Amino acid sequence: MAVYTEVSDEDLRGFLDMYDLGEVLSFKGIAEGVENSNYFLQTARDRFILTLYEKRVREADLPFFLGLMEHLAERGLECPLPVRNRTGQALGRLAGRPAVIVTFLEGLAVKRPGAGHCRAVGAELARLHEAGRDFPGRRPNALSLGSWAGLFASADGQADRVAPGLAARTQAELDELAAIWPRGLPEGVIHADLFTDNVFFIGDRLSGVIDFYFACTDALAYDLAICLNAWCFEPDGSFNATKGRAMIAGYQSVRPLEPEEVAALPTLARGAALRFMLTRLVDWLNVPPGALVRPKDPLEYDRKLGFHRKVAGATEYGWEPVRETATSTASA
């Protein structure tokens, strides 16, 4: 459960006095997530999520995240909308933390995604990239290549305590990725954390996307690489190319990849695996005393990294060229 900051009844009452949400009927800490403190809030008017931003979210970045959710929602993406208080502000302070109320999205996260889910997520990711094209905000990715050595250093030489050999393996990977990291790929707004817990489905229909608090400006194909990592591996550690094929085809049904993005995919997938291994490693070694949180396993991403290191090309992820349609062939 991710609740780092407890909210007293009195603080909640004071905060909600600023809003027109009606009487509080229920208020509970949420048993998922690892980054921020989230509460389910039911009032006489509706259901909402109250988020208190914790360690990795910089307060200065909140206008980017909140503005992005509004921008994407205006363009038809199902995502939470920040709720404004009586003075028109979405961002407030509660229990000493920056805090925001957002609308509640219907749907459930899938625990064991199938190829159909992967296709839907690929298509939604590309829609998000397209909808983000005219978003005026810019936020460099604070968790990209330039931050990884510092993250590793903050594990303070303790990686081998988690698994023997992890420190040397990680250092070698950092060095190699620094030398080969692709530059100049098409960039735009990326979600950067589109894991299974951040996508909701109603039946087989994708009903919404949440958790924009890692969103940033970076290579669009890096976002796809994050999703391949998060959605297309089986619990036994094997990569499921059928799911990969479905995800990439879904993505390309909306936004075909450029040749340089296809060529970069194996390196981007390695980088994505390393990024999540590192944040998980740091969190694993630093669980705050008293916090209700279950840290995620860094070794899951160390194993995924082992797979990506052996990948020779994007076809191993299921990439196939976009097929020419009858119309485009006829008009060519």
Ligand SMILES: Nc1ncnc2c1ncn2[C@@H]1O[C@H](COP(=O)(O)OP(=O)(O)O)[C@@H](O)[C@H]1O
């Ligand atoms: N807008 C929302 N609608 C419905 N449920 C939500 C919403 N936002 C968050 N949740 C619930 O809260 C959980 C944690 O939210 P998330 O944003 O992933 O947390 P964190 O910022 O800690 O990663 C989600 O898994 C989901 O169950």
Ligand SMILES: N[C@@H](CCOP(=O)(O)O)C(=O)O
């Ligand atoms: N998705 C990341 C951790 C961030 O978790 P979330 O609760 O924000 O989805 C991981 O799996 O390491």
